[in-house]
Each structure stands twice: as structure tokens, then as C-alpha cells.
Amino acid sequence: MKHFLLLILLISATEVLSQDAEAILQKVDRNLSSENRIFESAMLIHGRRNDRTVTSRTYSVGNKKSFTEYLTPPREQGTKMLKLESQLWIYSPSTDRIIQISGHMLRQSVMGSDLSYVDMMDDRKLTDVYSAIYAGDEIFDDRKVHVLELTAKVTDAAYYKRKMWIDRERFVPLKEELYAKSGQLLKRTTLSEVKQIGGRWFPTKIVFKDMLKEGEGTEFRMSNIKFNQKIPDYIFSKAALKK
Amino acid sequence: MIAFKLAYRNLIGAGLRTWLNVTVLSFAYVVIIFHQGLIDGWHRQGLLDLKAWEVGGGHLWHPAYNRYDPITFQDSHRNIDDKLIKKFNEGQIAPVLVVQASAYPDGRLISVILKGIAPRQEIVSIPTRYLADNNAVNAVIGTRMAKLMKVKEGDNILIRWRDKNGVFDATEVHIIKIFKCDVPSVDNGQIWLSLENLQKMTGLVNEATYFILSESYNEGKTDEWKFIPPSYLTRELDEIIRSKRGGGMIMQGILLIIALLAIFDTQVLSIFRRQREIGTYIALGMTRPQVIGIFTVEGAAHSVFAALAGAVYGIPLFIYLAKYGISFGFGDMGLTLADTLYPYYSLELIFWTVLIVVLAATIVSYLPARRIAKMKPTEALKGKLQ
Numbered sequence: 255m256k257h258f259l260l261l262i263l264l265i266s267a268t269e270v271l272s273q274d275a276e277a278i279l280q281k282v283d284r285n286l287s288s289e290n291r292i293f294e295s296a297m298l299i300h301g302r303r304n305d306r307t308v309t310s311r312t313y314s315v316g317n318k319k320s321f322t323e324y325l326t327p328p329r330e331q332g333t334k335m336l337k338l339e340s341q342l343w344i345y346s347p348s349t350d351r352i353i354q355i356s357g358h359m360l361r362q363s364v365m366g367s368d369l370s371y372v373d374m375m376d377d378r379k380l381t382d383v384y385s386a387i388y389a390g391d392e393i394f395d396d397r398k399v400h401v402l403e404l405t406a407k408v409t410d411a412a413y414y415k416r417k418m419w420i421d422r423e424r425f426v427p428l429k430e431e432l433y434a435k436s437g438q439l440l441k442r443t444t445l446s447e448v449k450q451i452g453g454r455w456f457p458t459k460i461v462f463k464d465m466l467k468e469g470e471g472t473e474f475r476m477s478n479i480k481f482n483q484k485i486p487d488y489i490f491s492k493a494a495l496k497k
Numbered sequence: 498m499i500a501f502k503l504a505y506r507n508l509i510g511a512g513l514r515t516w517l518n519v520t521v522l523s524f525a526y527v528v529i530i531f532h533q534g535l536i537d538g539w540h541r542q543g544l545l546d547l548k549a550w551e552v553g554g555g556h557l558w559h560p561a562y563n564r565y566d567p568i569t570f571q572d573s574h575r576n577i578d579d580k581l582i583k584k585f586n587e588g589q590i591a592p593v594l595v596v597q598a599s600a601y602p603d604g605r606l607i608s609v610i611l612k613g614i615a616p617r618q619e620i621v622s623i624p625t626r627y628l629a630d631n632n633a634v635n636a637v638i639g640t641r642m643a644k645l646m647k648v649k650e651g652d653n654i655l656i657r658w659r660d661k662n663g664v665f666d667a668t669e670v671h672i673i674k675i676f677k678c679d680v681p682s683v684d685n686g687q688i689w690l691s692l693e694n695l696q697k698m699t700g701l702v703n704e705a706t707y708f709i710l711s712e713s714y715n716e717g718k719t720d721e722w723k724f725i726p727p728s729y730l731t732r733e734l735d736e737i738i739r740s741k742r743g744g745g746m747i748m749q750g751i752l753l754i755i756a757l758l759a760i761f762d763t764q765v766l767s768i769f770r771r772q773r774e775i776g777t778y779i780a781l782g783m784t785r786p787q788v789i790g791i792f793t794v795e796g797a798a799h800s801v802f803a804a805l806a807g808a809v810y811g812i813p814l815f816i817y818l819a820k821y822g823i824s825f826g827f828g829d830m831g832l833t834l835a836d837t838l839y840p841y842y843s844l845e846l847i848f849w850t851v852l853i854v855v856l857a858a859t860i861v862s863y864l865p866a867r868r869i870a871k872m873k874p875t876e877a878l879k880g881k882l883q
Binding site: 406409410411412413414432434435436438440464466467468469 | 599601603604605606655657659660662663664665666667668
């Protein structure tokens, strides 16, 4: 009888923790997701010989549409990237051609960074893709954090498992680990310089590190972030790539 | 007959001049036969290697599969039906599943193609028997791939791929065997795993991208799979050989022209210096065409002597090369090309080479001899320039 009660208690506790984890994840989604956003970014790519910075301006609507124009360095200036649903096109001014990125090319890195096109495209809400389990509290980077373990509940999630360290006060992930189905750690992301923008907390610096590859990773800094703006529809068209 | 006797005597009498012409022309013979034999040998070896390592008796491809376009790999696989399973059990086909992946040897990222193949197949020479243990993820790779990844037998490498739903997965594979073959298309950028393992890893259970057919398979295409004949799979090598043959013909043509120019020059000189002899032949009752014939045969006889001279040093050389082969030390050029090439000299090659050279020598001997027809016998007897 005692064991039975203990079991009931344990199941209930797990249920409660699981509900808590889902609630935490929803709060994270509220901070990170928006109807639309416009931001400028600087991507610092650490190469073998030297480092380089690529700056760009991005317009995005939900997780379906996104348009990025690269501003510097001069070699990349004018390159534009358009994502509509699961399709991606790139315009290169040097060739004056639009090419569609598909298949294995989506797994290639973006401008030599630790981000693949797939990483850039898969930005669905976490609650839509993963179910979460609460794994405890920790201190990370002098902040109290919840640790959540996420497992894909849909079959087409790029990463089957994720582990997230979420700021307990601001509900923004400060660190994230992405795992393969086999449990192999594939990528690690650290998020910092969390700022309050338009009534939400948002990390403005993200460091991506491909854990299978040697190197220092890629630093991604966002600035001039604006949420829920009026973005004209023509921006998300192939015609806009050549403008 | 008199023309042949005179030609023989005159050529022997001309001494060094004749032997210089014969030597140059014999060199042309030997080089033409050697070069063509080398290319024929490469072609024969290449076709045998391709058949043994990759082509078999042809392939059955998924209709969407294009081996030159990795974008097609993602969607080109389908269930292996009972009829094909029966053929596989009879040893007539070997199923292969193709998946794109990334390998991370020592923290470097390399794009690779994972190929799952039935370990007990015996149609191609890839040492698939080493993959029989499905409890471990064992892999066999070629020497080129081993060099690229800087791995040796017994090493483990981490690979990452996406399953049928696009979910990333990664594991370490154990390099159980490194094989050496002269066919880069089964080696470059490829990691061979057991079919069952790759099917499990990707969730594509009982699916394949293509089948390698045995020589005895004769059912042609099926409704669901496209039959690819061996001629299609070897056409790359055929095209390279054709282009090499074309390039070689230019070089051989130049060499032949140099040798024929020497004969032409000798003929012009002979007719100029032997006008009295020509006049005497006509005075003795020979017709002009008969005299032209004597001079033409004399010039053409160079090519016959050259064939004999070429045979003296060419045959031992060709026999030696055919037995021990030639190693050019090219290294890996991305072509189906063995380290050591064994030239192949067919009777057809020798016959056509001799015929073409003799005909060409006859034509260049005849052209200057035509002047004889315009000569006046009286002037010729006096040795006057005409």
C-alpha cells in the first residue's frame, strides 16, 4: 500500500513537473516568437586563418517567410536570401542569378559559419515540435536557470532531442544543446546579452558551435530589433531578390 | 617483277640515305602501334575493372535516381518487392541504398555518400563480406577515401546523416577494411555499410536505391525500376578513351608526316639526279608508266623495309611491355586507370597500321614520280635539267 501511494505520488509529481515544463516552454516561445520582426545582425565567423564578419538585415514573418539581405563585406554585399515555407532561394549579384537551395545543399554551412541552411529554416515554435521534461534547476552564467529536456513529438524535427537552460526570471534560453537521435551531441548554442525589447526579453548575442567540427564557432549579434512591424508583402517575393 | 628487283637494288645501293628513311619510318610504326596498344590496353583493363567493381551486368535504378546529382538521392528509394528478393536470394542482384551524409574525421567536415550493400553479394568485388556482422556499424572504404579522411583499418569515424523524416542522427563507424581498386566511382567520397544497418539507420526498411545485376540476369527493365545497360555505365571511360585516341592520332599523324616527308624528299632528289637512268629505261623500250612504277615501288619499299626494321626492335619491346606493363606513376587522377597499364596489340591494329603507312608511303612516292611522264627521253639521256 505504501509503495502504491509512493508510485501515485511519483507519477503525479512527474505530471506536474511535465506541465510546468510545458508552461516554461510556452513562456520561452512567447519571448522568442513574434508575428514578424526586422533586425540587423553581424555574424562573426572564425576561420582557420582569419575571422570575418558578415552583416545583414532580415525581415521575417512567423516561421514561414524570411528575407535577408547581406550588407558587408563587399564580397557578400547584395546577396539576398528568401525563405518561403520550406523553400529557399539565394540571389548572388556577381552572377545576377537566383538559385534554389534544396536537398543536400541545405545541410551546407551558411557563408562558412557553423549554421546550416536547415538551422536557419527550422524555426517553428518549440511547443509545436517538442514535449518537455523538467530536469532541475542550476546556476548558469550567474543566473538561476531551469533545465528542460525536450524530445521531438513530430517526426520531422531536425534535432530529436534538445537540452535547454532557461533563465528562471526572464524565460529566455541561455544555453542549448542539440542532440542526434542516437544521443550524440551535435551543436551547442549559448545565448547572452538579453535585452528587453517591445515588452519581451530577447537574447541579442548567440554563439553557435558545431560540436563535431573543430573551431571556435560562430557568433551572431542582433541589433535594431523591431517586433510586429508592417512589412510589405512584396519583400517576400522572388522579384525582390533582384531589386 | 623487274620493278621490285630494281627497287631493292637501288635502295640497298643508296646506303645510309635509305637506312635513315627506314629508321625514321620504323620509329613511326613502333610509336603508332605502341600508343594505340596502350590505349586499347587501358580500355580493356578499365572495362574489366568497371565490370568487376561497379557495373556487373548492368543496373536497375529507381526512376528518380541520378548518380551525378546528389539532390536526387533523398527521394530515390523504394521497397524491394518479393520478386526482387527472390532474385537476390538466387544471387542475381545486389541491392544498394544511397544516402547523403557528413563524416567528421579529426574534427574536419567531409561530405560523403553512404552506400548500404548486402554483405553476401558476390556480383561486385567490393569486400562486403567484412560487413556481415550487423551488431556493429562496420564500414569498408577505398584507399582514396582512406587517404582523404586520413584513416586506417581499425579506426572509428563519426558520421552524421538525416533519416527518412529529416531528423539528424550520428554514430561512429568502424573502418573494418580498406580496399584498393582502380575504379574511383566506388571509392571517392563513399563509405560502404551493410544494407541492413543503413536501412535501420535511416528508417528505410527493406528499401533500395538501385540494384547491381549479375551477368546472368536477363529480365531487363521492370515497371518500377529503370534498366541501365553496362554500355551506359561505362560510357565515361569510353569517351575518355575516344578523346585520348583522337589526341594520340594527331601526334602519330605528325610523326608519320615527318617520315613521309623524308621519303618524298628522297624521291624528288632521286628523280632529279637519275635523269640519265630514266632516259635509258625509256630508250630501252619501257613505257613512261612503267618507269613511274619503278620509282613508286622504290619509294614504297621504304615502308616495307621500315616494317621489317620496326619488327626487329618493336616486337621484343612490345612483348616485354605486354608482360610487365608500364607504370606511369600518375597517382589518382579520378579516372578508371590502373597503376600499371598492360598494352594490348591486336592483329587488327597491326594490320591497319602497316596498311596505312604502306599506302601513305606509296602515295608520297608516286607524287614526285609523276614528273617522269613529262620528261623528254633525249633530254633525259643528256642529263639536262627539265
